Amino acid sequence: MDTLPPGASGDDAAPLSPADLRELYSLMAAVRHLDTSAIAWQRQGIIPGYAPEAGQEAAQVGSGYAVDRTRDFVFPTYREMGVARTLGVDMVAYMSTHKAIWHGGLYDPLESRLAPIQAVVAGSVLHAVGWAHGQTLSRPAGASTEHTTGVALAYFGDGASSQGDVHEAMNFAAVMKAPVVFFVQNNGWAISVPTERQVAGGSVAARAAGYGMPALQIDGDDVVAVVDATRRAFAHARQGNGPVLVEAMTYRRGPHSTSDDPGRYRSLDEEREGAGEDPLERFRQRLLADGIADEEFFAGALAAARAEEEQIRAGLQALTPRPGAEMFDLVFQETTPALQAQAASWRKESEHV
Amino acid sequence: MSSFTLESGTVDTPAASTVLSMQQALNRALDEVLADNPKAVIFGEDCGRLGGVFRITDGLQAKHGEQRVSDTPLAESGILGLSVGLAMAGFHPIPEVQFDGFAYPAINQIVCQIARMNYRSRGRLPMPITLRVPSFGGIRAPEHHGESLEALFAHVPGLKVVSPSDPHEAYHLLKYAAARPDPVIFLEPKSRYWQKGDVAPEHGGPPTGAKVMRPGRHLTLVAWGAMVARCLQVADLAAEDGIDVEVLDLRWLKPIDAEALAASVRKTRRAVVVHEAPLTSGLGAEVAQLITQGCFDTLKAPVERVTGFDVPYPSGDLEDEYIPNIDRILFGIQRVLEYRRG
Numbered sequence: 045m046d047t048l049p050p051g052a053s054g055d056d057a058a059p060l061s062p063a064d065l066r067e068l069y070s071l072m073a074a075v076r077h078l079d080t081s082a083i084a085w086q087r088q089g090i091i092p093g094y095a096p097e098a099g100q101e102a103a104q105v106g107s108g109y110a111v112d113r114t115r116d117f118v119f120p121t122y123r124e125m126g127v128a129r130t131l132g133v134d135m136v137a138y139m140s141t142h143k144a145i146w147h148g149g150l151y152d153p154l155e156s157r158l159a160p161i162q163a164v165v166a167g168s169v170l171h172a173v174g175w176a177h178g179q180t181l182s183r184p185a186g187a188s189t190e191h192t193t194g195v196a197l198a199y200f201g202d203g204a205s206s207q208g209d210v211h212e213a214m215n216f217a218a219v220m221k222a223p224v225v226f227f228v229q230n231n232g233w234a235i236s237v238p239t240e241r242q243v244a245g246g247s248v249a250a251r252a253a254g255y256g257m258p259a260l261q262i263d264g265d266d267v268v269a270v271v272d273a274t275r276r277a278f279a280h281a282r283q284g285n286g287p288v289l290v291e292a293m294t295y296r297r298g299p300h301s302t303s304d305d306p307g308r309y310r311s312l313d314e315e316r317e318g319a320g321e322d323p324l325e326r327f328r329q330r331l332l333a334d335g336i337a338d339e340e341f342f343a344g345a346l347a348a349a350r351a352e353e354e355q356i357r358a359g360l361q362a363l364t365p366r367p368g369a370e371m372f373d374l375v376f377q378e379t380t381p382a383l384q385a386q387a388a389s390w391r392k393e394s395e396h397v
Numbered sequence: 398m399s400s401f402t403l404e405s406g407t408v409d410t411p412a413a414s415t416v417l418s419m420q421q422a423l424n425r426a427l428d429e430v431l432a433d434n435p436k437a438v439i440f441g442e443d444c445g446r447l448g449g450v451f452r453i454t455d456g457l458q459a460k461h462g463e464q465r466v467s468d469t470p471l472a473e474s475g476i477l478g479l480s481v482g483l484a485m486a487g488f489h490p491i492p493e494v495q496f497d498g499f500a501y502p503a504i505n506q507i508v509c510q511i512a513r514m515n516y517r518s519r520g521r522l523p524m525p526i527t528l529r530v531p532s533f534g535g536i537r538a539p540e541h542h543g544e545s546l547e548a549l550f551a552h553v554p555g556l557k558v559v560s561p562s563d564p565h566e567a568y569h570l571l572k573y574a575a576a577r578p579d580p581v582i583f584l585e586p587k588s589r590y591w592q593k594g595d596v597a598p599e600h601g602g603p604p605t606g607a608k609v610m611r612p613g614r615h616l617t618l619v620a621w622g623a624m625v626a627r628c629l630q631v632a633d634l635a636a637e638d639g640i641d642v643e644v645l646d647l648r649w650l651k652p653i654d655a656e657a658l659a660a661s662v663r664k665t666r667r668a669v670v671v672h673e674a675p676l677t678s679g680l681g682a683e684v685a686q687l688i689t690q691g692c693f694d695t696l697k698a699p700v701e702r703v704t705g706f707d708v709p710y711p712s713g714d715l716e717d718e719y720i721p722n723i724d725r726i727l728f729g730i731q732r733v734l735e736y737r738r739g
C-alpha cells in the first residue's frame with residue numbers, strides 16, 4: 045500500500061550514495077552483532093534480561109537513518125536498540141536499562157534525541173504527537189515550514205496498535221496536522237499472538253485511511269526501501285502536511301524476550317518459513333551484485349562490530365549501580381519535605397552512607 | 398535541586414482586593430499565566446471557543462489565540478499524553494479534564510508517564526504540567542461528575558496535588574502551580590465555582606503549605622476544597638455553644654504540611670478531618686497519622702474522621718446524605734470533645 049502523494053522532498057530525499065549504502069550495512073552488522081551478544085550476555089548473567097530484535101535490523105537502521113538529529117525526535121519502545129545505535133546513542137548508557145541500572149537508560153534523551161526507553165506498549169506514541177504539535181506551535185507565524193520543522197518518529201508494534209492510545213494519537217495528529225511519522229514494525233507477533241489475531245482490518249496501514257492520513261506498507265527487510273519510505277514520510281510531515289503512517293513488514297526471529305519460550309507457540313520450521321530471507325544477508329548480496337562492496341569490506345564491518353561489542357560489554361561490566369540517593373533526588377525538580385525525610389531515614393538506616 | 402518548602406499561612410486582610418467568583422479568579426489567573434509565560438498552553442475538551450463547560454477558560458482563546466488555547470478531540474488519554482510530548486518540547490501545558498470521573502481513562506498516561514518522566518529521564522525531561530480537574534460533588538451532577546480523586550493522585554510518586562477552597566486561594570494557588578517545574582494535579586471544587594470572595598492579587602501569602610482559615614482553641618477541623626467553607630460554617634455554629642474551632646485548610650494534599658497540622662493540634666489537642674472522599678484509605682487516614690506522629694503526647698482524643706462513605710458516588714437525591722453535612726461534622730466534634738480514656 046502506498047497512499048503517500050509524491051512531492052518535493054528536499055533534504056529528506058537525497059539519493060543514497062555508495063558510501064551511504066556501505067554505512068547502512070556497517071550499522072546493520074553492528075546491530076546484529078550486538079543483539080546476538082546481548083542474548084549471550086543474558087545467558088552469562090551479565091544482564092538480567094533483553095528484548096532481541098534479530099531480523100528487524102533493516103527496519104530499525106533504515107528508519108533511524110532518516111532522522112535529522114539536529115531537529116527531529118525519536119520515541120522508542122523497549123526493542124529499538126538498532127534505532128539507538130543508528131542515532132549514535134552511547135550504547136553502554138542504552139544497555140544500562142537491560143542491566144537494570146536505571147529505567148529509561150542512562151543516556152541523555154535531549155542530546156541523543158531519543159526519548160527514554162519504556163515498557164508500556166504505545167505509551168509514547170501520544171508523546172510523539174505532543175512533541176510534534178510543539179514544533180507547530182513554535183513555528184513563527186508565516187514562516188516557511190521547510191528546513192525548520194522537527195518531525196517526531198514514533199515506534200510501535202503490531203500488538204501495540206491495538207491500544208486505545210494509538211488510535212487517539214493518530215486522530216489527534218491528523219486533526220492537528222502534527223509532523224509525526226508513525227513507524228510500525230509489524231514483526232508478525234505480539235509475544236505469542238500472531239498479527240492475524242491482533243490486527244483487524246487487514247493491516248495497521250489500512251487504518252490510516254480512517255484518519256485521512258497517508259500510509260505506506262513496505263518491505264521492512266529491505267533497508268533501502270525503509271530509508272526511502274521513511275524519508276518520504278519525513279518530507280511530507282516536515283512540509284506541514286500532517287502525519288504519515290509507515291508499516292514495515294518484518295519478522296521477529298527467536299524469542300520475544302530472553303524469558304520467552306517461542307517453542308510454545310511456533311515451531312522452528314514455522315519460524316524459518318515465516319522469517320524469509322535474512323535482511324543482512326540479502327543486503328550483502330545486493331551490495332556485492334551492484335559492486336558497491338567486496339568481501340574485504342564485509343570482513344572489515346564484522347571486525348568493527350566485534351571490537352565495538354567488546355567495548356560495550358566492558359563498559360557495561362564496569363557499570364556500577366547508581367548511588368541510592370538518586371532514588372530520592374530524581375523524583376521531582378523541586379523535592380518535598382516528605383521525600384527529604386524519607387531520604388534522611390534511608391541514609392541513617394542503610395549501610396550506603 | 399531546589400526544594401518545595403512548606404510555609405504555612407494564616408488569614409490575611411486583603412489590601413486592594415476585588416470581589417470575584419472562583420470561576421473568575423481561576424480565569425484571571427490563567428489569563429495572567431498566558432500573558433506572562435509564552436510557553437504556557439491551555440487545551441482540553443471545549444476549552445477554546447466555549448471557554449470550558451464551567452467557563453474557566455472563558456475568553457482566553459479570543460484573547461491569546463487558537464495556538465495557546467485550543468479544543469482537543471474528546472479523548473482524555475490523548476490530552477494527557479499530548480501534554481507529555483509538549484512538556485518534552487519545552488512547553489508548560491495546562492490541560493483540563495472536563496470532569497473528575499473522566500480522569501480515569503487518562504490514569505495510564507498520568508501515572509505511568511507524567512509522574513515518571515522526570516525520574517525516568519534522570520531530570521532531563523521535567524513535566525511542568527498543571528492538570529486542572531473540576532472535582533468533588535455537590536452540584537447534583539450525573540454519574541462520574543462528582544468524584545474525589547485526591548488520595549489516588551496523592552498516592553502516586555511524582556505527582557503533587559493541591560485544591561483551593563475560595564477565590565483568593567484559587568487565584569494564587571493556580572498561578573503558583575502553573576509556575577512549577579513538576580506535575581501538579583489541581584483539583585477545583587466545582588460546587589464553589591460561583592461563590593464570590595475577596596481576591597487580593599498583590600497579597601497572596603505563601604502559596605505552599607496549609608493555612609489557618611480561622612484560629613480557635615478547642616479543636617482543629619482539617620479540610621480542603623469545598624469542605625473548608627462548610628467547616629467554617631460549622632465553626633460559626635459551634636461558637637454559639639462556646640466551642641472555639643480552628644479551621645485548617647490543608648491546601649496541598651501532596652506534599653502535606655505536617656508541621657502546620659502538628660502546630661495547630663498541639664495547640665487545640667483535638668482534631669477532626671473532614672473530606673468528601675470515601676472513608677477507607679482516604680486522605681483522612683494519612684492526616685490522622687501525621688497528627689498522631691506530631692502530637693501523640695498532647696492529643697486528648699483519637700483523631701476523628703467525617704467523610705463520604707465507601708459507596709460509589711450517589712446520584713443527586715442522595716448527595717446530601719453522602720457529603721459530610723453540618724450535623725455529621727458537629728457529631729464528629731462532639732466525639733472528640735467527649736472522648737474519655739478507657
Ligand SMILES: Cc1ncc(C[n+]2csc(CCOP(=O)(O)OP(=O)(O)O)c2C)c(N)n1
Pocket residue numbers: 123163164165200201202203204205231233234235296300
Ligand atoms: C500496556 C501494556 N500491556 C501489556 C504489556 C506486556 N507486553 C509487553 S510486550 C507485549 C507484546 C507487544 O507486541 P508488539 O507491540 O507487536 O511489539 P513487539 O514486542 O512484537 O516488538 C506485551 C503484551 C505491556 N508492556 N504494556
